[in-house]
Amino acid sequence: MTVRLGTRGSALALAQAGRIRDAIQALGEPCELVVVTTQGDVSKASLAQIGGTGVFAGALRAALLAEEVDLVVHSLKDLPIDPAPGLVVAGVPVREDARDVLCARDGLDLAALPAGATVGTGSPRRHAQLIDRRDDLRVVDLRGNVDTRLGRVRDGALDAVVLSWAGLARLGRLDAATEVLDLESWPTAAGQGALALEVREADSDPATPIGAVIAKLTDPSARDAATAERRVLGLLEAGCAAPIGVASTVGEGSATLWASVHRPGGGRRLDRRRTVSFAADDRGAELAAAADALAAELLAAGAADLAPLGAQA
Structure with missing residues (x-):
């Protein structure tokens, strides 16, 4: 059987899916990429206007349900929190670095950008984080693939853009980064750097051919770490417009989970953190408990008054 792996057609999506295809082939299983066009790939509107990052997942999920593909690969940060009926995220491969990076003209870092510098991003979280760090910046909405965004800096239209380390790494473009933003003070999107392998429920069992591959x-x-990060968003009922950062570190016997909730457009933020210890078999459960406690603390501190919560996307 040849595994049909569904993916978006952008350069980054193809690079990500190509890694999974190569890994499947290394297991001795034939695998081919099937490109699926999504609304997010053809629309020029901002992500908030067309439904958030979830617009990238809908067409892939439809192809999976229609049995046009056997497996789809998503950037986990772009996947809606609510599961799709009949589908299961059955696996998460080794995660890439979760940090954001600044790509600025003249090799500048964030502190060195001139007053009033123009920075592009399509993320409400990054927008708020930029203003919280530098309230003199002019932050503008930005769509397009990685090369398009970097090109806006090269041609002088923007002073800088904020992108993910993982995306640049997968494209071999880390040379464009002028500053790596510290995850401790700049938590990123829940699940950033991770890929999600989604299948039909019937194929999720490891006893099935597809389930065994995954x-x-x-x-x-x-x-476990990405699941806990996304659990925080689910408990907060955070929609696509909610500027929330969630990050984690996992060691041999302990893990730390932290989050920041920002006022849209920046100007105020809430930060909370939880560290847990665990035995080898309890990591997932302890991280889930930490996510529950973290979300409860944020809500008790007024997160719902600060950010637009209660609106899934």
Whole structure:
């Protein structure tokens, strides 16, 4: 059987899916990429206007349900929190670096950008974080693939853009980064740097051919950490317009989970953190408990008054 792997057609999506295809082939299983066009790929409107990052997942999920593909690969940060009926995120491979990076003209870092510098991003979270760090900046909405965004800096239209380390790394473009933003003070999107392998429910069992492949590709540490980060968003009922950063670190016997909730457009933020210890078999459960406590603390501190919560996307 040849595994049909569904993916978006952007350069980054193809690079990500190509890694999964190569890993599947290394297991001795034939695999081919099937490109699916999504609304997010053809629309020029801002992500908030067309429904948030979830617009990238809908067409892939439809192809999976229609049995046009056997497996789809998503950037986990772009996947809606609510599961799709009949589908399961069955695996998360080894995770790439979760940090954001600044790509600025003249090799500048964020502190060195001139007053009033123009920075592009399509993320409400990054927008708020930029203003919280530098309230003199002019932050503008930005769409397009990685090369398009970097090109806006090269041609002088923008002074800088904020992108993910993972995306640049997968495209071999880390040379464009002029500053790596510290995850401790700049938590990124829940699940950033991780890929999600989604299948039909019937294929999620490791006893099935597709399920067995996914089980071999899954990194349990990455899966548990990303699941906990996304659990925080789910408990906060955070929609696509909610500027929320969530990050984690996982060690041998302990893990730390932290989050920041920002006022839209910046100007105020809430930060909370939880560290847990665990035995080898309890990591997932302890991280889930930390996510529950973290979300409860944020809500008790007024997160719902600060950010637009209660609106899933």
